[in-house]
Amino acid sequence: MISKKMEKALNEQIALEGTASFIYLAMAAWCDSEGLEGCTQFMHRQSTEEREHMLRLFEYLSEVDGVAITPAIKQPQRTYKSVQEMFKKVYEHEKKVTASINKLIALASKEGDQTTFNFLQWYVSEQREEENLMRSILDKIKLIGEGPHSLYYIDKEILAVNAAELAAEGENN
Numbered sequence: 049m050i051s052k053k054m055e056k057a058l059n060e061q062i063a064l065e066g067t068a069s070f071i072y073l074a075m076a077a078w079c080d081s082e083g084l085e086g087c088t089q090f091m092h093r094q095s096t097e098e099r100e101h102m103l104r105l106f107e108y109l110s111e112v113d114g115v116a117i118t119p120a121i122k123q124p125q126r127t128y129k130s131v132q133e134m135f136k137k138v139y140e141h142e143k144k145v146t147a148s149i150n151k152l153i154a155l156a157s158k159e160g161d162q163t164t165f166n167f168l169q170w171y172v173s174e175q176r177e178e179e180n181l182m183r184s185i186l187d188k189i190k191l192i193g194e195g196p197h198s199l200y201y202i203d204k205e206i207l208a209v210n211a212a213e214l215a216a217e218g219e220n221n
């Protein structure tokens with residue numbers, strides 16, 4: 049049995065993960081409209097991942113006799129000034145998610161809720177990986193710079209990053 053306070057906090061996390069999924073889906077649409085195939089694929093995969101993060105929380109609430117709430121999600125931003133601006137937003141959102149997970153863990157600890165504390169550890173590792181991934185992409189974009197064909201090379205790099213992520217997912221399944 050989960051406390052009402054924890055149930056509410058986990059539902060807020062569901063909303064945050066669902067929002068991330070929709071933000072990344074809207075980013076995929078923008079990348080597609082810009083002809084950025086690698087970035088489109090990357091954002092679609094990220095969006096699916098975030099939906100899975102949301103569903104994991106849904107299932108957990110059901111297991112511990114809580115009630116999961118399907119979030120109302122605002123229309124995400126539809127266009128970006130640049131790929132760099134877009135990835136900066138992704139990185140900022142991931143940092144927000146990490147901070148939120150840390151708060152949930154603090155609450156679980158305060159309540160002596162070992163089950164939720166234990167469940168949330170998966171998200172700690174996931175957030176470390178996500179933040180690291182976004183930082184490395186921003187570093188690559190910076191290294192490529194703003195030359196005449198930079199967008200082409202950035203997109204190629206992101207395509208390669210996406211392929212590596214897919215391969216890693218395959219290994220872990």
Ligand code: FEO
Binds near residue numbers: 065097101145178
């Ligand atoms: Fe599930 Fe990337 O936050």
